[in-house]
Amino acid sequence: MKISFPRMGYSYIALKWLVENLGHECIVPPEPSNHTLDLGVRYAPEFACIPFKILLGTYIEVARMGAEAVVTSGGMGPCRAGYYWVMHKYLLEEMGLPLKIIAMEMPLLNLGDFWGKIDYLRRGGGVSLKELLRVLKVTWAKVKAIDDIEIRAHQVRPREVRRGDTTRAINTGLDYIDAAQGEEEIRQARQEAMDLLVGVERDDERQPLKIGIIGEIYVVLEPAANHYIQLLLGEMGVETDRSIYLSSYTRKNTIINLEGDLFAIARPYLNEAPIGGHGVNSIAETILYARHGFDGVVQLAPFSCIPEIVAKSIIPAVSRDFDIPVQTVFIDEQTGRAGVQTRLEAFVDLLQWRRERRHKQGKKVFSI
Amino acid sequence: MIKAYLGVDVGSVSTNLVVLNEQGELLAAKYLRTNGRPIQTVQEGIQKLGSEIASQIKIVGCGTTGSARYLSSMIVGADIVKNEITAHAIAACHEFENVHTIIEIGGQDSKIIILRDGVVTDFAMNTVCAAGTGSFLDQQASRLCIPIEDFGGYAAKSTNPVRIAGRCAVFAESDMIHKQQLGYNLEDIVAGLCEALVRNYMNNVGKGKEILAPVIFQGGVAANFGLVQAFNKYLGFDVVVPRHHAVMGAIGAAYLAREAVGMKGRSSFKGFDLEKIDFKTTSFECKGCSNACEVVQFFENKNLVARWGDRCGKWELQVS
Numbered sequence: 001m002k003i004s005f006p007r008m009g010y011s012y013i014a015l016k017w018l019v020e021n022l023g024h025e026c027i028v029p030p031e032p033s034n035h036t037l038d039l040g041v042r043y044a045p046e047f048a049c050i051p052f053k054i055l056l057g058t059y060i061e062v063a064r065m066g067a068e069a070v071v072t073s074g075g076m077g078p079c080r081a082g083y084y085w086v087m088h089k090y091l092l093e094e095m096g097l098p099l100k101i102i103a104m105e106m107p108l109l110n111l112g113d114f115w116g117k118i119d120y121l122r123r124g125g126g127v128s129l130k131e132l133l134r135v136l137k138v139t140w141a142k143v144k145a146i147d148d149i150e151i152r153a154h155q156v157r158p159r160e161v162r163r164g165d166t167t168r169a170i171n172t173g174l175d176y177i178d179a180a181q182g183e184e185e186i187r188q189a190r191q192e193a194m195d196l197l198v199g200v201e202r203d204d205e206r207q208p209l210k211i212g213i214i215g216e217i218y219v220v221l222e223p224a225a226n227h228y229i230q231l232l233l234g235e236m237g238v239e240t241d242r243s244i245y246l247s248s249y250t251r252k253n254t255i256i257n258l259e260g261d262l263f264a265i266a267r268p269y270l271n272e273a274p275i276g277g278h279g280v281n282s283i284a285e286t287i288l289y290a291r292h293g294f295d296g297v298v299q300l301a302p303f304s305c306i307p308e309i310v311a312k313s314i315i316p317a318v319s320r321d322f323d324i325p326v327q328t329v330f331i332d333e334q335t336g337r338a339g340v341q342t343r344l345e346a347f348v349d350l351l352q353w354r355r356e357r358r359h360k361q362g363k364k365v366f367s368i
Numbered sequence: 369m370i371k372a373y374l375g376v377d378v379g380s381v382s383t384n385l386v387v388l389n390e391q392g393e394l395l396a397a398k399y400l401r402t403n404g405r406p407i408q409t410v411q412e413g414i415q416k417l418g419s420e421i422a423s424q425i426k427i428v429g430c431g432t433t434g435s436a437r438y439l440s441s442m443i444v445g446a447d448i449v450k451n452e453i454t455a456h457a458i459a460a461c462h463e464f465e466n467v468h469t470i471i472e473i474g475g476q477d478s479k480i481i482i483l484r485d486g487v488v489t490d491f492a493m494n495t496v497c498a499a500g501t502g503s504f505l506d507q508q509a510s511r512l513c514i515p516i517e518d519f520g521g522y523a524a525k526s527t528n529p530v531r532i533a534g535r536c537a538v539f540a541e542s543d544m545i546h547k548q549q550l551g552y553n554l555e556d557i558v559a560g561l562c563e564a565l566v567r568n569y570m571n572n573v574g575k576g577k578e579i580l581a582p583v584i585f586q587g588g589v590a591a592n593f594g595l596v597q598a599f600n601k602y603l604g605f606d607v608v609v610p611r612h613h614a615v616m617g618a619i620g621a622a623y624l625a626r627e628a629v630g631m632k633g634r635s636s637f638k639g640f641d642l643e644k645i646d647f648k649t650t651s652f653e654c655k656g657c658s659n660a661c662e663v664v665q666f667f668e669n670k671n672l673v674a675r676w677g678d679r680c681g682k683w684e685l686q687v688s
Contacts, residue, residue, distance in 0.1 A: 030658060031658055031659065033660065164678075164681020164682065165681075167680050168680055168682075171680070228679065231679060316576055325489065325490065339493065342451045342452065342453070343453075345450075345451040346453035346454055347491075349450070349453075349454040350488045350491070353487050353488060354489075357485075
């Protein structure tokens with residue numbers, strides 16, 4: 001079968017390997033572009049959020065490239081994204097595009113369904129159970145290696161001497177991961193990619209501001225959906241960490257992971273039922289970034305996203321109590337890049353100004 | 369020759385230029401309409417300033433701000449490029465002591481800046497809505513055939529402002545027409561519009577912000593007495609309108625230039641004789657990878673002086 005999936009950052013490298021090694025042909029989803037968004041906006045309900053529109057656009061694109069099925073996520077709870085795959089299915093049917101949607105629900109919710117879908121893909125590709133386990137393990141190793149490289153790149157970029165060196169290094173490094181075929185090769189490729197990043201000429205005198213990126217999962221993970229915010233901030237000389245990495249669910253070396261109970265951290269501010277999506281996460285993550293000494297937080301929210309709107313109205317109290325500035329950026333197809341750039345520049349100035357006041361050090365741009 | 373600093377603020381509607389001396393006193397100011405031609409307007413403004421004061425001063429620092437800040441920095445040779453939020457905050461902090469709130473309403477955007485102890489602690493800009501900005505007022509004034517300069521005068525004469533739905537520019541306009549067709553007088557409608565704009569601003573841009581006095585009201589729209597009055601009424605205390613309210617962004621840029629030149633030594637300012645230089649912007653789509661970045665090129669007399677827009681930086685590096 002020709003299989004595709006939603007594009008979220010660099011994860012497509014690992015997912016491509018997964019699909020191919022399950023014995024299927026992979027249609028790699030193109031990076032979401034204006035064309036993708038145009039398609040999504042044209043066929044989606046106007047008040048659907050930006051992830052819905054970009055995904056729909058992507059599905060149309062991959063269907064036209066020959067994909068027969070897309071594997072995507074389901075979801076539960078008060079965020080409507082859990083039902084998006086159903087809507088996508090109806091819309092694609094209406095358009096006459098024969099694209100099968102395989103939505104993976106959370107395994108804990110319905111293990112039978114989850115396993116049934118994986119097994120369907122396995123049998124379709126003619127792969128043994130033992131081989132499936134090996135493939136999943138290698139895929140996971142790729143996911144982790146990709147995240148490690150990206151995390152490092154966001155630390156290196158604000159210190160680079162020539163703009164673009166880090167971006168070129170990470171692109172080459174990811175090509176190594178793409179070419180790696182087993183766990184040992186991935187280990188080596190990861191090391192080579194890290195060496196490339198370490199080799200980027202840096203100015204270690206700089207003391208970059210640190211900003212945490214929080215918000216709804218899709219706009220946090222897909223740079224094309226968030227105006228390449230980490231690249232943008234990195235090139236302004238800001239070190240960024242984002243709250244969500246695909247591999248962060250099982251590990252401790254990312255600042256935000258699900259080992260700690262985010263609900264417990266958010267409870268002083270939100271004692272009610274979970275508000276769905278990543279709303280509770282956004283509240284808890286603001287607290288965590290403040291505790292880790294970050295200078296500020298940027299919240300990314302799709303326009304009309306209820307969980308993030310609820311979080312936004314609670315965050316000012318968190319921001320005050322923990323003394324950490326938070327800037328919310330709402331994203332939809334109307335959002336102009338210039339407006340985002342201006343707000344981010346002003347936010348970085350605000351943080352720099354605060355830091356100078358506090359430490360009376362560094363370059364004095366705001367010595368009034 | 370007096371040492372002076374040039375500040376340039378190129379917005380969507382107006383282009384403002386100021387010259388400050390070392391002490392921060394305003395030596396000259398120009399307020400021009402951008403008319404969709406930022407390059408020509410900046411050239412014209414610089415030329416006019418030059419013919420007025422070039423013989424008495426020497427520009428030792430230059431800063432640009434506003435939505436065309438990067439473009440104008442390449443035209444004039446700026447020492448610092450800053451966003452308009454920071455520029456407005458810097459200007460207000462120099463002109464007044466202990467500023468707590470800045471309300472700035474310009475041609476196409478409006479912002480609020482919150483300061484505590486001389487540091488910006490929070491800010492907000494209007495997002496996708498044009499209600500409550502200068503352009504909307506301009507449009508309504510011309511629809512009512514009132515010169516925009518007289519708009520405030522009409523509002524001041526009102527004794528009983530009508531209530532107009534101010535949530536959105538489109539609704540506001542249709543509600544205004546509705547009230548006008550019911551026979552309300554012009555003064556009350558104009559005053560009602562001012563109040564609607566203030567409500568919209570407070571519920572939109574000012575949402576959730578702690579607005580403490582002193583509140584400085586700057587931007588071109590602060591010239592409108594009707595809005596000043598409406599803000600006073602809403603807040604329950606008087607807002608302060610700076611003498612040079614319309615050019616505060618440019619003043620901020622000039623102050624920032626003073627700081628920047630202090631650090632870097634000498635200015636890159638190209639001089640007042642810009643009119644004969646031919647500036648041009650073109651763009652192309654890079655075919656290097658699937659990103660297909662739109663690369664923008666800036667030419668000065670057919671010489672390529674800057675390129676940007678490529679995410680990997682490969683085109684940018686080929687210039688210098």
